[in-house]
Amino acid sequence: VRPRVHASNFSMPDATQKKKKSAGENINARLALVMKSGKAVLGHKSTLKSLRQGRAKIVLISSNCPPLRRSEIEYYAMLAKTAVHPYAGNNITLGTACGKMFRTSVVTVTDVGDSDILRSADSQ
Structure with missing residues (x-):
């Protein structure tokens, strides 16, 4: 006896879930490019310092x-x-997306x- 197969047993991936995942990967790729070609500051104290300095x-x-x-x-x-x-x-x-082997919240x-x-x- 084989089990019955209904269409309700299969869930199709939602378009919004797929877009959300690609948006997360998108920001990760851009963040990796910033770490490679630009400059970034990791951590709470350094973030406050760069905000105060206007950088x-x-x-x-x-x-x-x-x-x-x-x-x-x-x-x-x-x-x-x-x-x-x-x-x-x-x-x-977030730390992994920056290419670091430690955690960072900012x-x-x-x-x-x-x-x-x-x-x-800005678009997200």
Whole structure:
């Protein structure tokens, strides 16, 4: 006896899920290009320093960044008129996307280099 096969047993991937995954890979590829050709600062203290100095172009914050730290960074970024982009992954994947073997909850891009991360972050 073979089990019956119904169309309801199969789930087709949603177009939004596919787009979301490609958007995450897109930002990872652009971030890798920034690390290779531009300049970026990793970490909370260095991010606040670059925001105070006005060098930051865009700030990426991981999904599991503590709320108090997140709000402090967003406040400094608002004063510096710098874009803050929430990163979809946690601090482990953000560190890996930067090509580092450690966790980081905040990445600040100070020089974009050959990447167009500013345009891609604005479109998302």
